[in-house]
Amino acid sequence: MSLDAAIAATRFGLGARGTEIADPPADPRAALKAQLAASSAFDAGDLVSSAEALTTALAALRAPRRTPPETPPDDPTDDPRAKLAPVLDIYADEIAARTRFAATTTAGFRERLVRFWSNHFTVAAVKPPLLALAGAFEREAIRPHVAGRFADMLLAAESHPAMLIYLDNHISVGPATRVATRRNLGLNENLARETLELHTLGVDGGYSQADVEELAKAITGWTVGGRHVGRDRSGEFVFAAPMHEPGARRVLGRRYADGGVDQGRAILDDLARHPATARHVATKLARHFVADAPDAASVAALERVFLDTDGDLGAVSAAVVDLDAAWAPAQRKMKTSEEFLISAMRALAIPALPPRRLGGVFRALGQRPFAAPSPAGWPDDAAAWAGPDAIKKRLEWAAAVAARVGPRRPESFLDNALGDLASAATRQAVARAESGAQGLALALMSPEFQRR
Amino acid sequence: MSFRLTRRLLLAGAAAAALPLRPVFARAPGDAKLCVVILRGALDGLAAVPPYGERRLESLRGGLTPDRAKAHDLGDGFALHPSLPTVAALHAAGDAAVAHAIASPYRDRSHFDGQDVLESGTAKIYGADDGWLNRARGLVGAPVDAVGIGAAVPMILAGDAPAASWAPNILPEADDSTLARLTDLYAGDPLLGPALAAAIEIDATAAAMDGMAPGRGVGPAAYENLTRAAGRLLVGGAGAAVVSLDGWDTHANQGADGGQLANKLGGLDAALGGLKDELGETWARSVVLVVTEFGRTAAMNGTQGSDHGTGGAALVLGGAVNGGRVLGDWPGLERLHEDRDLVPANDVRSLFKAVLRDHWGLDAADLDTRVFPDSGAARAWDGVVG
Numbered sequence A: 001m002s003l004d005a006a007i008a009a010t011r012f013g014l015g016a017r018g019t020e021i022a023d024p025p026a027d028p029r030a031a032l033k034a035q036l037a038a039s040s041a042f043d044a045g046d047l048v049s050s051a052e053a054l055t056t057a058l059a060a061l062r063a064p065r066r067t068p069p070e071t072p073p074d075d076p077t078d079d080p081r082a083k084l085a086p087v088l089d090i091y092a093d094e095i096a097a098r099t100r101f102a103a104t105t106t107a108g109f110r111e112r113l114v115r116f117w118s119n120h121f122t123v124a125a126v127k128p129p130l131l132a133l134a135g136a137f138e139r140e141a142i143r144p145h146v147a148g149r150f151a152d153m154l155l156a157a158e159s160h161p162a163m164l165i166y167l168d169n170h171i172s173v174g175p176a177t178r179v180a181t182r183r184n185l186g187l188n189e190n191l192a193r194e195t196l197e198l199h200t201l202g203v204d205g206g207y208s209q210a211d212v213e214e215l216a217k218a219i220t221g222w223t224v225g226g227r228h229v230g231r232d233r234s235g236e237f238v239f240a241a242p243m244h245e246p247g248a249r250r251v252l253g254r255r256y257a258d259g260g261v262d263q264g265r266a267i268l269d270d271l272a273r274h275p276a277t278a279r280h281v282a283t284k285l286a287r288h289f290v291a292d293a294p295d296a297a298s299v300a301a302l303e304r305v306f307l308d309t310d311g312d313l314g315a316v317s318a319a320v321v322d323l324d325a326a327w328a329p330a331q332r333k334m335k336t337s338e339e340f341l342i343s344a345m346r347a348l349a350i351p352a353l354p355p356r357r358l359g360g361v362f363r364a365l366g367q368r369p370f371a372a373p374s375p376a377g378w379p380d381d382a383a384a385w386a387g388p389d390a391i392k393k394r395l396e397w398a399a400a401v402a403a404r405v406g407p408r409r410p411e412s413f414l415d416n417a418l419g420d421l422a423s424a425a426t427r428q429a430v431a432r433a434e435s436g437a438q439g440l441a442l443a444l445m446s447p448e449f450q451r452r
Numbered sequence B: 001m002s003f004r005l006t007r008r009l010l011l012a013g014a015a016a017a018a019l020p021l022r023p024v025f026a027r028a029p030g031d032a033k034l035c036v037v038i039l040r041g042a043l044d045g046l047a048a049v050p051p052y053g054e055r056r057l058e059s060l061r062g063g064l065t066p067d068r069a070k071a072h073d074l075g076d077g078f079a080l081h082p083s084l085p086t087v088a089a090l091h092a093a094g095d096a097a098v099a100h101a102i103a104s105p106y107r108d109r110s111h112f113d114g115q116d117v118l119e120s121g122t123a124k125i126y127g128a129d130d131g132w133l134n135r136a137r138g139l140v141g142a143p144v145d146a147v148g149i150g151a152a153v154p155m156i157l158a159g160d161a162p163a164a165s166w167a168p169n170i171l172p173e174a175d176d177s178t179l180a181r182l183t184d185l186y187a188g189d190p191l192l193g194p195a196l197a198a199a200i201e202i203d204a205t206a207a208a209m210d211g212m213a214p215g216r217g218v219g220p221a222a223y224e225n226l227t228r229a230a231g232r233l234l235v236g237g238a239g240a241a242v243v244s245l246d247g248w249d250t251h252a253n254q255g256a257d258g259g260q261l262a263n264k265l266g267g268l269d270a271a272l273g274g275l276k277d278e279l280g281e282t283w284a285r286s287v288v289l290v291v292t293e294f295g296r297t298a299a300m301n302g303t304q305g306s307d308h309g310t311g312g313a314a315l316v317l318g319g320a321v322n323g324g325r326v327l328g329d330w331p332g333l334e335r336l337h338e339d340r341d342l343v344p345a346n347d348v349r350s351l352f353k354a355v356l357r358d359h360w361g362l363d364a365a366d367l368d369t370r371v372f373p374d375s376g377a378a379r380a381w382d383g384v385v386g
Helices: A002-012 A029-039 A050-062 A081-104 A108-120 A128-145 A149-160 A161-166 A178-183 A190-199 A207-218 A261-272 A277-288 A298-308 A313-321 A337-347 A353-366 A388-405 A410-417 A424-431 A436-445 B002-016 B057-066 B085-092 B112-119 B133-137 B176-185 B192-207 B220-235 B260-285 B348-358 B364-371
Strands: A222-223 A237-239 A249-251 A254-256 B032-041 B072-075 B078-080 B098-102 B146-149 B164-166 B240-246 B286-292 B311-319
Touching: A002 A029, A002 A108, A002 A277, A029 A108, A029 A313, A050 A081, A050 A161, A081 A108, A081 A128, A081 A337, A081 A353, A108 A128, A108 A277, A108 A313, A128 A149, A128 A161, A128 B072, A149 A161, A149 A190, A149 A313, A161 A222, A190 A207, A190 A261, A207 A249, A207 A261, A207 B220, A249 A261, A254 A261, A254 B164, A277 A298, A277 A313, A298 A313, A337 A353, A337 A388, A337 A410, A353 A388, A388 A436, A388 B164, A388 B176, A388 B192, A410 A424, A424 A436, A424 B176, A436 B176, B002 B260, B032 B112, B032 B220, B032 B260, B072 B085, B072 B176, B078 B085, B078 B098, B085 B260, B085 B311, B098 B348, B112 B133, B133 B146, B133 B364, B146 B220, B164 B192, B176 B192, B220 B260, B240 B260, B240 B286, B260 B286, B286 B348, B311 B348, B348 B364
Parallel strands: B032 B240, B032 B286, B146 B164, B146 B240
Antiparallel strands: A222 A237, A249 A254, B072 B078, B098 B311, B286 B311
């Protein structure tokens, strides 16, 4: 039972906090499922909406330009830091809030799912406005749907200003429209391709280049209010009919009559319930909770629930808890850098790091929030997180934090953070350390704490 | 307590001047160095190496094509982008060649699958769990040490023979007693044990050389730090290094003479110059491959950028290169692949094989079957190296 509690806290949750393992709930599986039913305790507090964040960001970035208007800076670092200050402030507030929440929540499983889906629908802050928008994207498009319907999350994500800007759809114009001819604009297929490849069917999901182009045309006009369109809805999702490619579209063999914004919605709705989507999502969830290469039975079980419930993510997540393979004692998942940092904060009862240092710590560990290397998100396999350099950076951080936290009994840290997961070798190494700080550094770096 | 390994290496790093540093690496084949620079995100080859001789170039992508008067002429109707002056000078000196209309066997348009095929060296997606460079170095007579620049070991180096990885340091060092104890604790761990051992080794090598203090920049400004690090590690004894440079997915506002892609090409140009600088006299024995997962659409898209395409461009540089040429067959722009992309007339494995055969001395049959399985049809080019 104690091992189950340790697995519930570390593999399903974000790491054990306080006496989560020492004083476990009577039924760890039921306790995990209860997190799905409860409403989220995340409090947005003073965090600004995406519309406000985008308006702030664009105002800041529109201050005297260095580069000509036709080539806006694409890389945040192209901009003088001072000009970016309001944007960086919003970004710092967002990552501080979500990190504090992750480090303190009692619903760690639910929060892990938020991060899983946020990574599935990656928005990486590669353009300055996205530094301000990425946090709002997670709060507005991901959090509300984590135990809801996949179709709702899909629509919320693909129509969110952050995603539209990230994958260039806000400027994609139907080639047959007057806007295209008059203003020399046209189609951009980036969002359509990643919707099919990464967000729904998966790369082997059976779509063609023609499907990509048809979906891209169907979602032309999905843009963001600003100077050119939807002035009264600045920073919000706007459907700009003049940018929308007229006519029916054919995607995966099915015809969609032109219905303005509803045309794209109808396609997304069908993609959300497509068997290839069920398989893609089931595979990723099993990879996250079972092993880098999950067994076929686990994938099939999740796939069946996804299809049977029409993509009810509450039911699918509960099915993850019901997977026997997810409770195997062997720790088969290497923690990502962020998981390592958050689990260490939870185990050490550090609710927050100084906001100005937080970004630097994440960057040093190689996983700045909302800065995944590509639209595919952060990788979810051990090879990506256990490279020599990654281990060295973790050790350096562990040694530094252990020295700062000061003398405390590292053996009790092991009891609270790992419980029965701690091996005899780790207990011995920690007990024989030459100082409390060294013992704590070794505990944080132990094979069992590096995994989940 | 196992201070033996860590002590020696840490001392080598801390007091290189006082100790005769036994090079951690010293086993490259005939000292032939190979550096692979992967441009992740798909470089627009038609912008990097515009074929000005093509009648349709202007109508297809006038908005993405730099002013010919500013570009560096290569002859035969080709030129290098204005932001590539160092590459142009190397080309003029015979130390660089361009391979155009080139692609891996991958024909779809996913970055991730495309990079997998490029790096695994197989004819199909997920055809191998290891990378071609890792398989190749296992076939050289003597072991070749390899390093990936970045936090993780890239796919191209994945496999049985462990490769190291290295990235710029930001945090303070852990003390050597903790390192030694952790080495003990990881003794039975198949994942973390080798990773820590490699980290300690690579750090000692890097620290033992002067000036190993790369900056923290990101984007094009950081490219040079990464290639300079690769250069130092190659001079220090590594036989192969891999550098990943991100940010080439220019879907919107790509620019032409200036702008987004020009900035990135400028960063690449400085990075290649910095690499040559670090290699010093070793440059004469070096080959540097600059490759990407696929090219981009021949026509400009609706947002002043380009979408995922097929045929692209690659560079091969180094003192060991027989340069000053544009390599491969040129398909022109009159006919396009699937009516949208530059025709992939050349197989990037022909270039890779040419380098591995003539620079590292690998056997042609091994290249056709073991390094690049089922690749007999992609014949190694002659005369690229030498």
